[in-house]
Amino acid sequence: MSYYTSLTGLKNAQTDLNVISHNIANAETNGFKKSTTHFADIVSSSVVTDPSLTVGIGSRVAEIKQNFTSGAVEQTGNALDLAIGGEGFFTTVSPTSGQTQYTRNGAFSVDGSGYIKNAEGGRLQIFPNTNGTVNTAVRQDALVAPTNAAGSTLASVTIDQEGQLVASYDDGSSINVGTVALANFTSPTGLKQIGDSSWKVSGKSGPAAYGAPGSGAFGPINSGQLERSNVDIAEELVDLISAQRYFQANAKAIDTATQISQTVINLRT
Incomplete structure (x- = not known):
């Protein structure tokens, strides 16, 4: 499950990077309106699931929202x-x-x-x-x-x-x-x-x-x-760093899960 959970995080981070890149690419486009990515969690549960034992299984892109504030x-x-x-x-x-x-x-x-x-x-x-x-x-x-x-x-x-x-x-x-x-x-x-x-x-x-x-x-x-475009380059660069860290953290989680799985396999052999 940890693989799937982190994989959804990787996909979402990639989507976020794509949106931010699109904003930066159009920073000089007249009339352009930037977009932001919003995420939501995914929870695995049923009618008989104990709420105290509910386990999350990742995240998803809930919305890519356009920002129509006026540009300079x-x-x-x-x-x-x-x-x-x-x-x-x-x-x-x-x-x-x-x-x-x-x-x-x-x-x-x-x-x-x-x-x-x-x-x-x-x-x-x-x-x-x-x-x-x-x-x-x-x-x-x-x-x-x-x-x-x-x-x-x-x-x-x-x-x-x-x-x-x-x-x-x-x-x-x-x-x-x-x-x-x-x-x-x-x-x-x-x-x-x-x-x-x-x-x-x-x-x-x-x-x-x-x-x-x-x-x-x-x-x-x-x-x-x-x-002009309503894209704030400084803000987008900060968001870009955050999205990159988000991507790296999920990649690290997958690497850790791989190491744990390998350890278990070695114990059995």
Whole structure:
């Protein structure tokens, strides 16, 4: 039993090392959220087992939990670099698969067709403005026309703290394109990671609730800034040492059990 017990500890230590390594590897990834490993014990018992004689038989990974605390903010000066000053996720839709994704990485740019997209090609979602009112019931791709009705070329795109997306043209005119759509969830830790600092809805997260920046629980948008990873390198290195010691201790327990077994075998021979 001691072999199996220590083997579960080795496997768990390996999982912990993998999670910590992943955190460290993404310390410079914008919008990345670190994860922590939580363990639970395994107990061998039945309805007739004497509680005073119950023996544990190891441990297991109970949960790998995501931490959605905000990361540090970096000033970039780029108008389409966006950071959410509080709760909420940017909503993007892939033009090829139609899949809706959520991210805290606000590094956006305008493509040749005028769509505002992220590095993976996902198009930023906005609410249309209807008669001066934000219509949060409808979401659409953020699209700025390369030229206006007068034929003037697009000069700049700006987004204020309330998420108002304004396109300005060479002739001095401007067009309010819409309002950036933010999403929130009952249980963000239940979101499914899909890579590229993005997530999608799962049964554990609950459906997305949408709203405008700066309203309700949604934070304002800060243009010209990017949210960095929330990984603390010093903390991760301490956790790495702890996980390594955990691995070594379980390996030592297996070695000790092997020596005891060998001693018993030698006695019998």
